[in-house]
Amino acid sequence: xxxxALLRRLAAQVLELAAENVALAKVEMAGKIRYAxxxxxxxxxxxxxxxxxxxxxxxxxxxxxxxIVPPWLAALIVTALYAxxxxxxxxxxxxxxxxxxxxxxxxxxxxxKENIEWAKxxxxxNRR
Numbered sequence: 001x002x003x004x005a006l007l008r009r010l011a012a013q014v015l016e017l018a019a020e021n022v023a024l025a026k027v028e029m030a031g032k033i034r035y036a037x038x039x040x041x042x043x044x045x046x047x048x049x050x051x052x053x054x055x056x057x058x059x060x061x062x063x064x065x066x067x068i069v070p071p072w073l074a075a076l077i078v079t080a081l082y083a084x085x086x087x088x089x090x091x092x093x094x095x096x097x098x099x100x101x102x103x104x105x106x107x108x109x110x111x112x113k114e115n116i117e118w119a120k121x122x123x124x125x126n127r128r
Contacts, residue, residue, distance in 0.1 A: 010119070010122065010123065013119070013122075014119055017112075017115040017119070018112075020111075020115075021108055021111055021112040021115065022108075024105070024107065024108040024111055025105035025108035025109075028105040028106070028107050028108050029103065029105055032099065032100050032103055032105075033100075035096045035097075035099040035100045036096070036097075036100045038096045039093050039094075039096035039097045039100065042089055042092050042093040042096065043089075043093045045089065046086060046089035046090060046093065049085065049089070050082070050086060054082060057078075058078055058082075061074070061077075061078040061081070062074045062075050062078050065077055065078065
């Protein structure tokens with residue numbers, strides 16, 4: 001095989017590897033996007049819960065607790081209950097955001113580096 005043919009073959013293989021790395025990066029980023037969607041959905045849920053439900057449920061709970069304890073303590077108990085619900089929602093959102101950021105296709109980068117090393121080895125072995 002001539003040097004020109006080897007170089008053409010190497011160039012074709014490098015282009016093929018680059019295309020495969022781009023495809024791998026797309027797949028990896030699609031997975032990260034799923035986590036971002038879950039995180040966003042949890043944040044929207046947490047915000048809508050705290051706005052819609054708090055407005056109506058607060059009065060109901062405070063009045064119910066006020067039958068047992070002083071009204072100020074009833075309001076404090078309801079506030080603590082809402083704080084727990086909000087904390088749980090934020091923890092779930094945080095767990096999903098951590099999976100998204102930084103938005104780098106790590107597996108694709110690792111694979112690309114391996115392919116570069118392989119190409120270097122091929123180039124040096126073809127010189128001999």
